[in-house]
Amino acid sequence: MRFISANQIFSGKEYLPTNTVLVVSDSGLIEDITTKENVEFSNIEHFEGIICPGFINTHCHLELSHLKNLIKQQTGIIDFGLAVIKHRNEFSAELQQEAMRLADKEMQTQGIVAVGDISNTNESIKIKKESNLYYHTFVELIALNPERANLVFDTGKQLLSEYTKVQLSASLAPHAPYSASLELIKKITDDCFQLNKPTSIHNQESKTENEFFNSKTGDYLRLYETIKISIDYFKATGTSSLQTIISSLNQKVNTLLVHNTFSSKEDIEIAKNVHQQLYWCLCPNANLYIENALPDINLLNSSGCTLTIGTDSLASNSNLSIIDEINTILKHQPNNSLELLLNAATCNGAKFLGIENQFGLLEKNKECGINLIEGKTGNYSVKKLA
Numbered sequence: 001m002r003f004i005s006a007n008q009i010f011s012g013k014e015y016l017p018t019n020t021v022l023v024v025s026d027s028g029l030i031e032d033i034t035t036k037e038n039v040e041f042s043n044i045e046h047f048e049g050i051i052c053p054g055f056i057n058t059h060c061h062l063e064l065s066h067l068k069n070l071i072k073q074q075t076g077i078i079d080f081g082l083a084v085i086k087h088r089n090e091f092s093a094e095l096q097q098e099a100m101r102l103a104d105k106e107m108q109t110q111g112i113v114a115v116g117d118i119s120n121t122n123e124s125i126k127i128k129k130e131s132n133l134y135y136h137t138f139v140e141l142i143a144l145n146p147e148r149a150n151l152v153f154d155t156g157k158q159l160l161s162e163y164t165k166v167q168l169s170a171s172l173a174p175h176a177p178y179s180a181s182l183e184l185i186k187k188i189t190d191d192c193f194q195l196n197k198p199t200s201i202h203n204q205e206s207k208t209e210n211e212f213f214n215s216k217t218g219d220y221l222r223l224y225e226t227i228k229i230s231i232d233y234f235k236a237t238g239t240s241s242l243q244t245i246i247s248s249l250n251q252k253v254n255t256l257l258v259h260n261t262f263s264s265k266e267d268i269e270i271a272k273n274v275h276q277q278l279y280w281c282l283c284p285n286a287n288l289y290i291e292n293a294l295p296d297i298n299l300l301n302s303s304g305c306t307l308t309i310g311t312d313s314l315a316s317n318s319n320l321s322i323i324d325e326i327n328t329i330l331k332h333q334p335n336n337s338l339e340l341l342l343n344a345a346t347c348n349g350a351k352f353l354g355i356e357n358q359f360g361l362l363e364k365n366k367e368c369g370i371n372l373i374e375g376k377t378g379n380y381s382v383k384k385l386a
């Protein structure tokens with residue numbers, strides 16, 4: 001049994017009184033939350049720093065781990081996407097498995113306890129089965145052509161069953177507005193509703209995504225030309241990508257919008273009006289890596305968006321660390337509070353994934369992981385205590 005106290009304890013929602021002591025079993029279960037008066041002084045382990053629950057990484061692509069340090073930075077989303085397509089199958093299966101195993105270990109060292117992970121194949125199943133981390137897999141589907149919606153959906157359901165038959169939590173997810181038709185988005189999110197599972201979609205990661213929807217212009221035309229896919233059927237909608245797709249998402253499904261780098265105030269207001277179960281995921285390191293831009297986190301927060309944090313993949317990040325994402329935000333947009341970002345990285349992520357019974361909050365009878373955050377603003381590091 002351990003009796004843990006620290007300079008500050010953040011529950012996942014708020015700071016607890018400074019005399020709080022966590023009573024933690026050897027296996028990491030919080031057996032009680034009490035105060036210093038109730039514990040013999042010599043038994044208390046005091047830590048310099050902030051204690052919080054284990055982190056929830058709501059957006060990762062374990063499958064792309066072998067692309068670390070391979071793709072040039074700040075080339076924009078189109079050239080980044082083309083480089084991923086070019087390089088992702090250049091490596092042996094063994095090397096890819098090894099890269100995923102290291103990425104999984106790195107997340108554990110970085111105090112992450114649960115991951116929302118995008119998968120296009122079954123390659124990550126073995127790692128996920130053997131890992132100590134909780135994984136929810138989003139089986140990601142791509143088909144902008146509405147005529148392909150049924151076929152792609154059926155193939156996706158087959159891949160999904162490979163995860164669920166080995167008791168891994170999983171559901172389908174459309175890749176992005178520019179790569180999934182409204183028909184496919186509707187089919188996928190209706191399926192998530194049936195299964196009572198969350199979904200996820202990349203959203204407004206680049207300015208050119210909005211140009212594509214507004215006027216069918218911009219760099220996405222070059223993408224489809226380069227990969228030789230005709231998009232003759234696609235019509236500009238005269239509005240942003242998010243406003244185009246929002247009504248096609250099943251509104252009773254927890255839905256993660258990932259990136260939101262170019263979401264306007266109007267986009268946010270309209271989306272929130274239509275859909276009340278949206279979660280807005282920040283992946284600042286990937287945004288700087290690919291587009292050298294960041295979402296306006298103040299705007300998202302002041303508009304009442306529920307924020308979460310993701311690392312994205314090692315193709316667009318030098319590590320898989322939630323505290324590093326928080327450091328990046330605090331460096332670039334220092335008017336955001338650590339409290340806001342810790343809440344996003346713990347409680348909100350757990351709620352989104354539907355795992356708040358176990359994770360995201362320091363509470364009696366939870367085995368949610370316990371992290372110690374050390375250091376100064378913008379330069380924090382994390383140590384896993386349980």
Ligand SMILES: [Zn+2]
Pocket residue numbers: 059060061118202258312313
């Ligand atoms: Zn992603």
